[in-house]
Amino acid sequence: MDKLPLDGVRVADFTQVVQGPYATQMLAQMGAEVIKIETESRNQDEARNSAGFARLNCSKRSMTLNLKDPRGLEVAKSLVKISDIVIENFATGVMERLGLGYEALRKVKPDIIMVSSTGLGSTGTFKDAIALYAEVQNFAGLSNLTGYKNGRPGMVGAMWADHLTGMLLVFAMVTALRHRNSTGEGQYIQACMAENVIAAMPELVLDCSVNGRDAGPQENGDIAMAPHGVYRSQGFDKWVAIAVTNEKEWSAFCKATGHTEWAKDERFADPVSRWHHQEELDRLITQWTLQRTDYEAMHILQKVGVPAGPILDGAGLANDPHLNERGCYIPLGEMEGGPYVHVVQPFRLSDVPQPFYKLVPPIGEDNSYVLGELLGMSEAEITRLAKDKVLS
């Protein structure tokens, strides 16, 4: 198709850090015009010029606006008036205090879709708590289920709560957009990272709410499968993950590893017995995996239909042939004196061969475009706003 799915959709993006920018980047790559509203004080932060910032803010436009200045607020409202979606992840109450709360914005644009997302939500005792992904994961009970048995709790990596929430917000926003397109009705969406984390582990919540069981650290185990874990392979800190899900796979596993005697061993004869003897089994399997590289082990096992795969770090992911062949990475120029390779959106649409990818813009690059072309201000007006530090 010539158009992108969100062609003609405009997003006023007040978000920062990870969850919001991650969500709006997906919209931008799918064709929405995402206008990221920034303040110049952040430009001094070296973080903005980093590849880490770029990976969340490619394909967007950037404008600077001083929201503490009344004229800055007026510009913000004018922008909302010509936008479809407004999204923010300030602390609870900040937008209202600025005069940019949902009630104020729907007066400006009655069918606006507004999204507010915070760590712990906008109601409840802890609504004002500063909660980034780590605090959120702690408070949602995730950290207590992570870590090693008999050890202290641990942290699920990759700022997980942010990405989980970001992807959910994408679904929420496009859902609201479809509703608006068919009914003309906008709405206010509020999300809470901690609740997203809770909803992403329903079986653990339910086991506790119904059976009273607090499962404790999960490590790599499963409640029904064995073998099910990660095993050391050849090389320093290299590992292969293996999961045997049924009896057919179990006998294929024993054959492929050359250990048909395991299949006959009564400790490992059926799934329940195997599950109860998984520690002994894991020791035996490690003797086999240690003789092979992680990738060798994967290929040997996958060839006979046993789920297995290497544990990949940053370099492993960058070099993985499968991810490369699927087009997960595209070069977009340079950042910080090195090549900048963008990790694309995690889905492919057969009718959208070329999503919109553009290197992150310098801060304020689109000020003239937004104020002049979109809002119809004269050059003199724009210059005055700039001079009066309204655009900083």
Add this chain to the structure above:
Amino acid sequence: MAKTALSELRVVELGGFIAAPYCAKLMADMGAEVIKVEESGKGDPARRYGPFPKDDPHPERSLLFAYLNTNKQGITLDVKSTLGKKLFKELLRDADVLVESNPPKLMKRLGLDYKSLSGINPRLIVTSITPFGQTGPYRDYKGTNLISWHIGGIGYTTPGEVEDPDNHPPLKAPGHQADVMAGITGASATMFALMARDFTGRGQHVDVSEQEPLVTAIAASVISYTNRGETPTRIAGMGRGVGSRKPVQAKDGYYTIQPHRSETAWQSTVKAMGYPEWAALEIFKDRQSRRENMDAILPLIEEWSRDYTREELYQILQVENHVPCLPMNTMEEVLAHRHYAERGTFVEMNHPQIGTFRAPGPPYSFSATPWRIERPAPTLGQHNKNVICARLGYSEEDIRATYGGAGGEAPAGGLGVSPRYSIPPLSCRRGGQGARYVCPWRG
């Protein structure tokens, strides 16, 4: 009936366990009509997977299944049989979306690949969620949540930096969060395909590899390597780390704190502790030295914080001094917490075979078209008659005449009106009572 955002959407689901059902659940909860297709006699693997109330396995009492399939209708069809396939295709004729998670090779062999289905209904969007996606060298490889999580790269960074790598392997997230994330990603991507259809009038194939939402989430590590040739390591002291949030002990549990994040964070933390002497030590003089000496700082903070409960620490650190600090709650504490109670984080679900149970509620609130619970998860084949007769226009006589069997029952491989479980569920937790069962969760 509450107004919903996706009430016009007709979704068919052909894929079990977590990823595809989670994807369709997100749509069902917002009002889409979801018809879940299960295999006669077997049903969704999640029916055989716990937790079960009192650990007593029963295919109609899987809490995981009940949660993931609320708001859906369920029918049984064996799409491998001529008959089942025929009905399945008829079902897709006026559907908007098919969500499926079957091996690409199998769908092709059954003649249910995107190209064939698009021939039946050009407006159909087919969302395929598989371990490695539809293309690339591993496309026919098998996966599970464990494999996806680790080959997706986040396992390497979980639970944070370690001292003894041989004995402290990379970990998966609790539960099945790679599956869940793939489901959410599939739902988001499907919405984009629906928006595209408004322009073009045609559907398309949505390809989600379970590995990729994890790779996108850990993109910072990938970029660190491609940009600077530097891979963050999980081994403490070996270079730039993957990041660590070491738990610190309070009187009644753990919390985390990051006094090295900024000068303000440090000053506020020191103030909250009442200016201890050690804070003035040379090795903690600036941000750089604090970062390098975090291992010395945390035990000193812990010495102080052991005398306070986590709630007291939240007061002293966060409320009074703006230092981010929240308790690490256990699941029991989460379920009982006043913050979540005030917010209505958990809802009561009713299920005819389970009774009432508390489950996670809406992950977001919509002011005009709220998330709602309309019906409990279907029992196996519960809506066969509704869907096959009312929707596809067959009479009950047709069913009996065509598919045989008394009282509307059908032979295996055809249409099952009442369930016959050939594979009972399994619970390893019941001390081996499940020993006679063959299949933990997959056919």
